[in-house]
Amino acid sequence: MRFHVLTLFPGMFEGPMSESIIARAQSQGLVEVNLHDIRDHARDKHRQVDDYGFGGGPGMVMKPAPIFEAVEHVKSSSSLAASTPVVLLSPQGKRLDQETVERFAEHTDLILICGRYEGVDERVRQHLATEEISIGDYVLAGGELAAMVVIDAVARLVPGVVGSAESPANDTFTTGLLQHPLYTRPTEYRDWNVPEVLLSGNHAEIDRWRRQEALRRTLIQRPDLLERISAGRLTDEDRRYLEELREG
Ligand SMILES: C[S@@+](CC[C@H](N)C(=O)[O-])C[C@H]1O[C@@H](n2cnc3c(N)ncnc32)[C@H](O)[C@@H]1O
Structure with missing residues (x-):
């Protein structure tokens, strides 16, 4: 380029x-x-x-x-x-x-x-x-x-x-959402802990948590992105989770 x-x-x-x-x-x-x-x-x-x-x-x-x-x-x-x-x-x-x-x-x-x-x-x-x-x-x-x-x-x-390792595919905006929260070592810093699920080794659970956090964060910080996101980028599970969040 x-x-x-x-x-x-x-x-x-x-x-x-x-x-x-x-x-x-x-x-x-x-x-x-x-x-x-x-x-x-x-x-x-x-x-x-x-x-x-x-x-x-x-x-x-x-x-x-x-x-x-x-x-x-x-x-x-x-x-x-x-x-x-x-x-x-x-x-x-x-x-x-x-x-x-x-x-x-x-x-x-x-x-x-x-x-x-x-x-x-x-x-x-x-x-x-x-x-x-x-x-x-x-x-x-x-x-x-x-x-x-x-x-x-x-x-x-x-x-x-x-x-x-830093693939742009999962970046904020590229997915249509904000990216999920990121953590690194140490697991505990000034009494603030890394979420347990990230230490669990259960990749399906980790993916699910990340997806939900991305949805939650987008809904709170950039709801305009959810209004514009194309239909195919949200699964039925995503929609149900957003509904739950909106209902509080
Ligand atoms: C001082 S600015 C001119 C602003 C112009 N008088 C106006 O009111 O629209 C000088 C140059 O900075 C660049 N520039 C200023 N703000 C910009 C922005 N938000 N995005 C991209 N380029 C910008 C443009 O190339 C512009 O020609």
Whole structure:
């Protein structure tokens, strides 16, 4: 999987992209993070990438030409599929969710455009980006952290990036539910004990307990997920258990 990031601050990616899972994925050749400095595509002698917004108002707007040319450069130099998503990171975009992350992971390439200042010229959104993605309802100073969030979430779904022991298949959202509680040694810590069932060695009972805890936790913390979960993901036993919980 190749990520092509267009940014004015490529240095921001150095630390996060060179640690832990993402660093290992790159050294194993499973993931590439290609950073492109938008300023390299500014054509005037001052290498200007932003300008005053038409109509007045505070803040500078990122010019369209360097962004268009940077994307065209990436497309022509890396032989990308025509269907490669061109993602504009923006607080005005569709909120990132696991479904979108899974869809991105099906592609071999992803282009990520990081805005700065007051934002990017509208023509980038209308005629260059194929989608606009927000990482939440708050405004960041720039799209770089948002791009890193997308890279982190998508890269861990690339086969081989996450070991089978930490398989993403049982993760929160992937199952349509929140994940069950997790415990490790010691069995007793400050008088708080690990639930007996987890020490029982009875795998059927453990699976049942985990499933019920996932259902309970989802009902309490994210009931909206249960409203949206597709019918086939809940068994009759799950439904009965949820009914019991709702009846209190
Ligand atoms: C200061 S913000 C611009 C906000 C813009 N003036 C507005 O009100 O919609 C600068 C850049 O940060 C990025 N950004 C800010 N918040 C974001 C979010 N929640 N998700 C993704 N990108 C974000 C975008 O790339 C944006 O162009």
